Structures are given as structure tokens and as C-alpha cells.
Amino acid sequence: MNDIEKIVKDLKLTYEQKVIALARYAENSVKVLNISEDTEKLREAGIICDLFEGNVPYRPRYILPDYEKFMKEGCEFLELTPATNIWEATSNLLIMYKHVPSITSMPVYIGNIDYLLEPFINDEDEAKLAIRLFLTQLDRTITDSFCHGNLGPKSTKAAKIILEIERELENAIPNLTLKYNEETSDYLAIEAIKTALVTAKPSFANHEMFTNDLGEYGIASCYNGLHVGGGAHTLVRMRLSTLAESATSIEDFFNDKLPHAMKCIAEYINERIRYIVEESTFFEANFLVKEGFISQDRFTSMFGLVGLAECVNILLKAEKLEDRFGHSKVADDLGIRIMDFMEEFINNFESKHCKVTNERLLLHAQVGIGDDINISPGSRIPIGEEPELWKHLKQTARFHKYFPSGVGDIFPFEINSMNNPEFILNIIQGSFKEGMRYFSLYSSETDVIRITGYLVKRSEIEKLNKGEATLQDTVVLGQGQVENGKVLERMKR
Amino acid sequence: MIGYINKIIPFSSVDGPGNRTAIFMQGCNFNCIYCHNPETINICSNCGLCINECPTEALYSKENNIHWNKDKCCNCDKCIKTCKNASSPKIQKLTADEVINEVSNYRPFIQGITVSGGECTLQEEFLIEVFTKVKEIGLTCFIDSNGSKDFSKMNTLLELCDGVMLDVKSFSNEKHNKFIKFDNMNVLKNLEYLASKDKLYEVRTVVVPEIFNNEETVKEVANLISKYNRGIRYKIIAFRNLGVRDSLVLKNSPTNEYMESLKIIAEKNKCNNIIIV
Numbered sequence: 001m002n003d004i005e006k007i008v009k010d011l012k013l014t015y016e017q018k019v020i021a022l023a024r025y026a027e028n029s030v031k032v033l034n035i036s037e038d039t040e041k042l043r044e045a046g047i048i049c050d051l052f053e054g055n056v057p058y059r060p061r062y063i064l065p066d067y068e069k070f071m072k073e074g075c076e077f078l079e080l081t082p083a084t085n086i087w088e089a090t091s092n093l094l095i096m097y098k099h100v101p102s103i104t105s106m107p108v109y110i111g112n113i114d115y116l117l118e119p120f121i122n123d124e125d126e127a128k129l130a131i132r133l134f135l136t137q138l139d140r141t142i143t144d145s146f147c148h149g150n151l152g153p154k155s156t157k158a159a160k161i162i163l164e165i166e167r168e169l170e171n172a173i174p175n176l177t178l179k180y181n182e183e184t185s186d187y188l189a190i191e192a193i194k195t196a197l198v199t200a201k202p203s204f205a206n207h208e209m210f211t212n213d214l215g216e217y218g219i220a221s222c223y224n225g226l227h228v229g230g231g232a233h234t235l236v237r238m239r240l241s242t243l244a245e246s247a248t249s250i251e252d253f254f255n256d257k258l259p260h261a262m263k264c265i266a267e268y269i270n271e272r273i274r275y276i277v278e279e280s281t282f283f284e285a286n287f288l289v290k291e292g293f294i295s296q297d298r299f300t301s302m303f304g305l306v307g308l309a310e311c312v313n314i315l316l317k318a319e320k321l322e323d324r325f326g327h328s329k330v331a332d333d334l335g336i337r338i339m340d341f342m343e344e345f346i347n348n349f350e351s352k353h354c355k356v357t358n359e360r361l362l363l364h365a366q367v368g369i370g371d372d373i374n375i376s377p378g379s380r381i382p383i384g385e386e387p388e389l390w391k392h393l394k395q396t397a398r399f400h401k402y403f404p405s406g407v408g409d410i411f412p413f414e415i416n417s418m419n420n421p422e423f424i425l426n427i428i429q430g431s432f433k434e435g436m437r438y439f440s441l442y443s444s445e446t447d448v449i450r451i452t453g454y455l456v457k458r459s460e461i462e463k464l465n466k467g468e469a470t471l472q473d474t475v476v477l478g479q480g481q482v483e484n485g486k487v488l489e490r491m492k493r
Numbered sequence: 494m495i496g497y498i499n500k501i502i503p504f505s506s507v508d509g510p511g512n513r514t515a516i517f518m519q520g521c522n523f524n525c526i527y528c529h530n531p532e533t534i535n536i537c538s539n540c541g542l543c544i545n546e547c548p549t550e551a552l553y554s555k556e557n558n559i560h561w562n563k564d565k566c567c568n569c570d571k572c573i574k575t576c577k578n579a580s581s582p583k584i585q586k587l588t589a590d591e592v593i594n595e596v597s598n599y600r601p602f603i604q605g606i607t608v609s610g611g612e613c614t615l616q617e618e619f620l621i622e623v624f625t626k627v628k629e630i631g632l633t634c635f636i637d638s639n640g641s642k643d644f645s646k647m648n649t650l651l652e653l654c655d656g657v658m659l660d661v662k663s664f665s666n667e668k669h670n671k672f673i674k675f676d677n678m679n680v681l682k683n684l685e686y687l688a689s690k691d692k693l694y695e696v697r698t699v700v701v702p703e704i705f706n707n708e709e710t711v712k713e714v715a716n717l718i719s720k721y722n723r724g725i726r727y728k729i730i731a732f733r734n735l736g737v738r739d740s741l742v743l744k745n746s747p748t749n750e751y752m753e754s755l756k757i758i759a760e761k762n763k764c765n766n767i768i769i770v
Contacts, residue, residue: 388503389503389504390503390504390598390599390602393602414506416506416507416770417506419506419507419768419770420506420507420510420511422510422511422512422604423504423505423506423511423512424506424512425511426511426512426602426603426604427504427512427602429601429602430512430601430602430603431601431602433601434601493504
């Protein structure tokens, strides 16, 4: 059977998933990018991975429209005037989301939905009904759990309602983040934790840290901090552990393998950006640009990495737990040395279309994909090797500063923490004080779980295991990571 | 001054408000039939029975004292199971400064400490020293007590303390004497005294079917604390026979329905912060 027919006849794909798969197939049937021979070699070796972005980049990977502007002004292209009540507000947003492109073809950022809806909350019962329908429609029509909504940091009635309803609905979509700082009320933070214990969201973002690094930011996709009114053209990642396997010594790694691979990736990223910006016509033709909901000068690109832990362990030939990343000072310090090196490279490497970040790329702790076996996301300590929680938090906090465009850790808690959500709040507050950027939690007994950054229902994975199609395309990714990434074996706290 | 400490848990979600470091003091003057941590009752007699049972040679005798090598310990607890003295060879003898050093590791993530036991107030002077130093680093101090010592006579400690979690095991003194092997006069006195001083954070009752009159205890406790503050938390805990010495005699846990019926009794007596666990 040819590949197109394989897609057409696949029983596990919905109609929508087939259309997207066919489009991807068509895109990959041609080659338009100038990729160097060295880069090709590293791609084939699995050291460079572009996450199947496709051969002909025709839209930025992540787009974060300025929805505040949209709510204020409406949209000419979509023939929408500004909303005057909660029904128009939710309807306008749902219409807009439908037209926001991304790598998944679904919106990866849907705005600070509490702030967007707050002006329209008069009668709370009516608002609850409208928001319940809004969230349900998101879950059933944006069938990809990289769709991400933001809340906070200020407390609003809308945020409270959204959290209450998510607790009832237990949906995987949208992913949610609470931007947290000292302005966030304890009440809202506790509501957020109670919701996360039921349905694995929201996560907590260190608002001060993101604001210092990026200015006006939003959290998109898994946990990606990017500029509102902009986004990221592309994300290409380095498998550090695979790279470490090719090094003959630590010095060979630093003197040769790492700088060479970084140069190849960074140039490859620039080539992908060049095509989107200079050839694809996206920034000339798309209505989001024309009407100023996004602008080219608010875009940057992401230099991702996975497997820092395994990279360190390979370089040190560390077998015993006490010698490994997350447990030994020597190993952790080597991790820091690698990150310092990578940061310095990024600071010196020019990427002319990344205006918003001074023509520089941003480092990103990528969360991994289903094909990654024995490769931990970003700078995380491998599942199964987690130290005591306080040590874990202090260790991981050392690495979060390197990743303005996203990094995070995930902690499952016993369900009885529901009796004392302040327990978890104290841990989050302490983690942020220590320098953590992003904190995710869920309870050990929920259906919705956080795979690596995105959310999937265990029950949907079981459906897929039985050979049935599932509504959301991310279920298959979750299935792979449950199998290969030991996601269900994280240490309960 | 030295404190006898059974163990320190860096993060606890069940020992007072928020996240707390729980410090379990060694030694208890009660002898509860359902005790879940009998190894906290007595100070080690250095009999040495446990040494041979240790699979990792973490225990050894020196100058007639049993010593414990923390790094070698695999936490199998065989020593505790062997002990005939309701004790543990793993007790740490620490100064207040040593306790503070350890707590400092956890400081960014916690609201404070809770001292528990055993019965922590038996080491009142040591607690005063620890609490004074903990306060200096801006953390709160809670006490988990069996209520056997009169809090009205422990003014310095109580002033340093932000809240007490008090066990009320049985309202009936006859049952208390029979199954706890101690009088409950001070427990009930403390219940009222701490509530009146606004120091009572939580009351706990472990519900053991058949042996206690649980309805009476819940009713009387709820009635008394709601007189002072309806928000005082009443944690009603279902007995489970895990870790209990005489697990053959006490094998039944209360049913969920029974626990709910106790909750209703507490509610009827105007308690409005009830947790069933």
C-alpha cells in the first residue's frame, strides 16, 4: 500500500487527522530548504531533530495573537465587531481561534482568557453557563492539547469561574497556566491547586521571571514563554545524550562536538526562519499580520534541547545513582557548565529575524516526544531517579534560568493533598524563590494527566490501545510517551 | 541541651497548616492500644537485640551504647520490629542548633515546623530552645500533643507556639484509662484551655470501633470547641490496623457510613470545619 492510502485507510485517525496527515505528506514531498551536508548528517544521526515541522515552513510554529486588541477592536477580515456581552465575547474568541495557524494547525495560544472575559461578567450564573459552553467547545473542536490558555496573575471572577468549571468538566483541553506572583491572591492560587489535583491543570508560571526575561509574554503549547503579539517561527532541538555518545571525552564534547552541532542547528533554524519570513508570504498575506494582531518584529525562534541528564551521565560514565545527574554535585556542575556554554553560544549567534530578542535565539528545554527512549525532557532528572522533593526542587531550580522560552518540572501529589492545598502552594512559592520558572502538578488518581507538557486522558490512551480513533491528535503522542517515557511512574509526593 | 528525636520528615502535608517539617520526638507517656508508632514510646535501653537483625550492619555497639549509621541504613525497619522495648535504635540525639541546621535546608518551602511524637511536650525545655531559634528564622511552630501535660503550666512554650493539634482519644475517662493506660483529665482540661487561649488549631480523634464510645467523644469535643470557635478544625480519623502491635485484636476499620455519621454528629454540635480521613 502506498503512503497516501495508508493514511486514508487508517482506522485510528479521525477525518480531521487524515486531512492534516495528507497535507503534511504533500509538504514533505518537496525540498526547498538549503540544508548543509553536516546538518543532514546530524539529522540522520538523531542529534538534530526538527520535530517533524515539515519541509516547507509556511507558517510560524507558535503564534500568540494580541487578543486584547481583538476584543477591543474586533476584526475586519472576520467581520466581527467588539463584543458587548459574555455571549458575544465567547463567540468572537471561538471564531478567532479557528483562524489562528500553528504547527499543529490549531491555536497553541488562546490568550489570558480570564482577563479577556472579565469585563463581560455581570450575572455570575449566566457567565458560568457561557464559560462552560466555551470551554466545552474548545475541548471538542480544538482537538489538540497544545492549545494553551493563561490566567492571572491578578485574581478575577472569570479566573475563579474557569477553575471551578474545569474541575467539573475534567477536560484535557485547553492546557492552562496560572501566571503567579505576589499579586495573585492565595484564594485563586488555592483554587488553581484544587483544580490541578482533579484535572492536572493549571500549571504555575513564575511571572516575575518570565516578565523580566520577555516583557509581555504568554504561555503557549506545552509551557513555552513567548511574546504576545508574536511567537516563534520554529523550534529545532538537540538530543544532547545522542551527541554525548559521539564524543570521545568531556573535552572533545566541549571543544568539538557541542560547538559544531550548535552551529549546525542554529544555522538550520535560521534557514527555516528565512523561508517563513522571506519566501512563504505568511507575513505579507495573513490577516493577523495585516490587522496588527501579530507583527513580524515580535517573533523569535527556539533552540531546544533534550537529555541533559543522560548527556551528563554519559560524559561522566556515571553508573551508580550517587554519581548521576540530580544526585552528585560533580554531575550537576557539569550540567551547569554545558548550559553556560550553550547560553554563551546563543548570546553570540545572530538571527536577524528575531528582532524581539535582539536578533538572538532563545534556549528551550524541550519536553520530548514519544520516540525518545531513555532521553529525559530538557534538563529534568530522569523518572525513576528522582531525589527527595526538596533536593529535587533545589537541583532543578539551578537550570531554569537558562530557558526563557520554557522549561518545567512535573510533580504528582497524593490525592489527600486536597485536604491541605496550601501544602502545595508553599512548595510552589519556595520553588519560585529558589529560581524555578514553571511548576506543574497533578494527583496520582486523575484521568487527565500531564504527559511531558501537554495533557491527555488515560481513558483516551486506553481507547487508542484498543485500536479506536480518538478525537484529539495528542493522544497518540501521549501513548508513545507512556510506553517509552515512564510517564506513569513518576514519584508521587 | 540534647533532644531525643525519632525522625524528621522534611515536608509534611498532614501536620498543621501548609507545608511543614515534622519533627517526631522520642518518648511517650501514653500506651495506646492502637498505637501506630510504638517504636516512639521508650528511649532505647541499649539491649543490643536489634544489632544482629540489621542486614546492612548499620547498627553497632560502642561502650554499651547502640549507634546507628544513617548512611548504611536501608530503612527496612527490622530493628524496630525486633525491639521488645517499644523503642528504636535510630533515635538521633540532636542539639537545637543541629535541628535548625537541618530545617534550614527546607526553609524556602515550608511555613514552619511541627513537633510531634511520641509526646513532644515531655521534652518541654528542648522545645523552648528549638522554637526560640525557629522563630528567629521567621518560621511558625506548631505542637502535636496527646494533651497529658497541663498547657496552662507551660506558658513559655505556649507563647512561642502558634497552634496546637490535640488528640482527644476518648471522652470517657474509664475507657481512656483502660485502653490508653493514662488519665484523660489533663486532655480535657487542655482542650478547653487551648480553645479559650485561641491556640487550638486542630483536634484529632481516632475512631476505633467497638472499644471506644466514639459518638460520645465526637459530640463532646464538637460541642466544646464550637463554644469558642466554630472554625477549629476537627479531624476525625478512621482507625487502620497498619503498624499496630496487636493487629489481631484490632482488625476492623470503621465503615465510611459510620465515619459520615460521626461527621453529622460533629456538625449538629456546630463544628463547621470537619475533616474525615
